[in-house]
Amino acid sequence: MARKFRRRKSLPKEPVVIEVESLSHEGRGVGRIDGKTVFVSGALAGETVEMEYTYSRGKFDEGKVIKVLSASEDRVEPPCKHYGVCGGCSMQHMSVDAQIAHKQEILKEQFAHFAETEPEEWLPALQADLLGYRRKARLGVRYVTKKERTLIGFREKHSNFLADIDSCPVLVDKISNLLMPMSQLIDSMEGRQFIPQIEVASGDNKYAIIVRHLKPMSESDKAKWISFGQTNDLVIYLQPKGPDTVHRVWPDNAVDAQLSYTHPAFNVTLNQEPLDFAQVNASINQKMVPYAIELLDVQSDDKVLDLFCGLGNFTIPLATKAKHVVGIEGVEEMVERGKQNAELNQLDNVEFYRADLTADLSKESWNQQQYNKILIDPARSGALEVINNIVRFNAEKIVYVSCNPATLARDTGELVKSGYKLVKAGVMDMFPHTTHVESIALFER
Structure with a gap:
């Protein structure tokens, strides 16, 4: 049978006025026009705005603010001159206090929806640097023939095109200040396209800096990147294909190229490679790790299990206390990086193992031991499978660090069913000016 295609309904061309009733989890204003829900980018709850349609679906429409007719008291001037065009941030028009309140409300709603519970105590939000915080980023690059120059940055809102920016206030200052010099370097390359x-x-x-290139880089172009690294005190890597092809071209000495960060509260240093997962916001990380260990109430006779441990961001500091x-x-x-970091910090009371934490763990040697405290820091998909494996330890306390409130709430439901109570929870502003919600929760038997 031939498939019937419906012609997409054309969008209204004239701007319309809408009263914004609330804010969606994605940070968009929510209102109604002729009874139909409309999500409006750049609008805040309680505002009256003039908007233009950007997309129409069967059950809802989408639009963006053209003019604010009646502003919310939470509206502020965005700190970035490219805000509204660049899609890297979505909440710079909202005061930081309002951003935090919104994220706390999301966490509260998710606990109620997925776990039908809430913590006995809400923790105050953990906050640190609001700008210049982002120490890791993947930036798009494109040489635009019509402009005869290279664009470097994030994609535009509602578009696959790269935003034309010359700085980024959420990136660490050193990198933000190098966006234009890198653009000019690529302009001069033989293989700039x-x-x-x-x-x-x-x-x-x-x-x-890791430079991805789709065709072999000429010696001349490679020399330009090496010179750029020398001039700007950068470590330069090239990546001709997949992640396993990343290789350093400057400096020659591995010691001079080593990235590392410290946890001053524990007097430890952790080495990392540029593609390793590391918490994006260094200032929050320096607060988050001691905060989690304090919630876990780690004592000198504790045996602690750290799941999804990465290179040892929590594990190494934990080993200084447990x-x-x-x-x-x-x-x-x-796992190897974790072992190296334990050796670097002269810690002999810590072990690292590789395991698929979504699989059956019953035969794992480390799973035969007992632990009285557990820390979990999973990816966005959460820790559902591993929770079913670890509740048998009957640990007195579990601290769960989450980058997705929905999966944290889902897993909370499982922990509650297994005999744990949600004692404390709160948000941590790992990604200010975005809708990303980082949170932490304490469970006790």
């Missing part, structure tokens, strides 16, 4: 992406990664005092710590991670390279 074959650079689709640049990744940046920052340690406490070193900065790495009797013994075991870190479990699914990526072998991160």
Whole structure:
């Protein structure tokens, strides 16, 4: 049978006025026109705005603010001159206090919806640097023939085109200040049309650039990047194909290229490679780790299990307080990095193992031991499978660090069914000016 295609209804061309009733989880204003729900980018709850339609669906429409007719008291002047065009941030028009309140409300709603519970105590929001905080980023690159220059940055809102920006106030200052110099360097390259992406990664005092190139880079172009690294005190990597092809071209000495960051509260240093997962916001991370360990109430006779441990961001600090710590991670390279970081900090009471935490763990050697406290820091998909494996430890306390309130709430429901109570929870502003919600929760038997 031939499939029938419906012609897409053309969008109204004239702007319309809408009263914004609330805010969606994605940070868009929500209102109604002729009874139909409309999501409006750039609008805040309680505002009356003039908007234009950007998309129409069967059950709802989408639009963006053209003019604010009656502003919310939460509306502020965005700190970035490119805001509204660049899609990297979505909430710079909202005061920081209002952003936090919105994220706390999302967490509260998710606990109620998925777990039918809420914490006995709401923790105050953990906040730190609001600008210049982003130490890792993947930036799009495109040489635009019509403009005869290279664009570097994030995509435009509602578009696949790269935003034309010359700085980014949420990136660490060093990288933000290099956006235009990197653009000019690529302009001068023979292979300027074959650079689709640049990744940046920052340690406490070193900065790495990974240049993705789709065709072999000429010696002349490579020399330009090496010179750029020398001039700007950068570590330069090239990536001709997949992640396993990343290789350093400057400096020659691995010691001079080593990225690292410290946890001053524990007097430890962790080494990392530029593609390693690391918390994006260094200032929040320095507060978050001691905060989590304080909630876990780690004592000198505790045996602690750290799940989804990565390179040891929590594991190494935990080992300075506990009797013994075991870190479990699914990526072998991160397990090796964790072991190296334990050796770097001269800690002999910590072990690292690789394991698929979504699989059956009954035969794992580390799973035969007992732990009285557990820390979990999973990816966005959460920790549902591993929770069913670890409740048998009957740990007195579990601290769960989450980057997705929906999966945290879902997993909370499982922990509650297994005999735990949600004692404390709150948000951490890991990504200010975005709708990303980082949170932390304490469970007790």
